[in-house]
Amino acid sequence: MDSAAFHRVTSEGRLPNGLPWTIPIIIAIKKDQANEIHEGEKTALLDWNGRTFATLDVSETYPLPKEELAQGAYGTTDQNHPNVADIFNNYGDTALAGKVALLRRLELPTVAHEMTPKETRELFRKRGWRNVVAYQCRNPPHTAHEYIQKVSLERSEVDGLLVQPVIGRLKKGDYRPTVIMDAYRRVVDGYYPKDRAVLSSLSITMRYGGPKAALFLAIVRKNFGATHYIVGRDQAGVGKYYDPYACHKIFDQFDVGIVPLRYMETFYCRACKAMATAKTCPHGEDEHLAVSQTHMRQLLQEGKELPTEILRPEVIAVLKQGDAVLT
Ligand SMILES: [Zn+2]
Incomplete structure (x- = not known):
């Protein structure tokens, strides 16, 4: 470096x-x-x-x-x-x-299950994956996240998925790393084919830089051997500093050597009885159950029931263990 x-x-x-x-x-x-x-x-x-x-x-x-x-x-x-x-x-x-x-690798918290770029590249080679799609996250998984990961994996040129939650330094209101990793481990073990998905944490400070951070995070994933990179709505955003789709547009401006897979806001549609986006669902907003991290945290803090349409029961169990969010 x-x-x-x-x-x-x-x-x-x-x-x-x-x-x-x-x-x-x-x-x-x-x-x-x-x-x-x-x-x-x-x-x-x-x-x-x-x-x-x-x-x-x-x-x-x-x-x-x-x-x-x-x-x-x-x-x-x-x-x-x-x-x-x-x-x-x-x-x-x-x-x-x-x-x-x-001189030596930093000692990571015990919660981390972290491979180096050399190790992930070696693993992809061993598994015969030529194209790997990487997923950036910093929250426990919702079915909306699972949906865009699996839609990406369905692409014929994509062989495998690298789920890489950022568990570096936290700010107030963030989920604790143990919660993120535990929830992801259960979802990956329970709902992904073993030979198609890899879960590995990434201990870096989160850069909430909207479009520039999306580019930065994509370059980091390229270093880990990914060829494709998922960009959701408002990736790496915070507050109202960035246009939610600026993180999509910036990949038109700059080619950083990784294929961006861009997704609009994903939601559960009661009429479709499925996960969807505005690109695939014709129904009105009243049928849509959007994934709002803020709303989820609020329900959690108030001890209310979490919606099973957008959270796997395994994830709800982890979130209910208490002390999920840094206060
Ligand atoms: Zn619909």
Whole structure:
């Protein structure tokens, strides 16, 4: 990995390989550290326990252009946006560029069942999968999610499915990683053919960057060996910062080397008695049971019954174990 020299990247608008920059990975340090680290030196990168896990050959230090970073990656400098707040409040003012050398993998929480890109690629090869569709998520599965995963798997050129829930650092109101992984494990074990689906967590901080984050997350999945990538409505959105379909359109603008499979909002239709989208169902909204994470969380917190049309009983059982959401 090369921690990109951000000012150079932004001025040219493209990375050295010709792709547009999406959401850069930044190593930013505070003032007191900045005095001790110089260009041309090697420095240690520490994990949350203060132990070295990698080294960085510092090729450049530069003042982090926080406004430009927030605007470029997230389209806003509004600090009500969780990632923008992070940039302004938690990132240091000095950024480091240079080659990173990994000494050991980070220790992941026990809930993680996480394969490396090398391991997933090897597994796909062993299984004879030439084309793999990846699914990004950060919530327990609804039948709407299951529907678009399976519709993608039905495509004749697709051999397998990689379900990769993001379980990195949380913000308030997020489901806990144990809940997400436990619910997905039960659904994948119970409702997917064993030789067609792989569940593997992804421990990264979620970037709620709408269209740019959708590109970023697609590139990450390409690294894991996926050839196709599912893009639902309002992927990686937060609040009302992004047009819900901007995450679809951006794939027309940029080819990042993975095939986007785009889906409109998915719902259960009482008249069709099936999952559907506006593309496949002619009925009115009064027949539609939409999947709203906010509504689900509310029902859960109020101790009300969860709708079995859009949640598998196994998932409801996991959600009802209590303490599902970070408060
Ligand atoms: Zn219908």
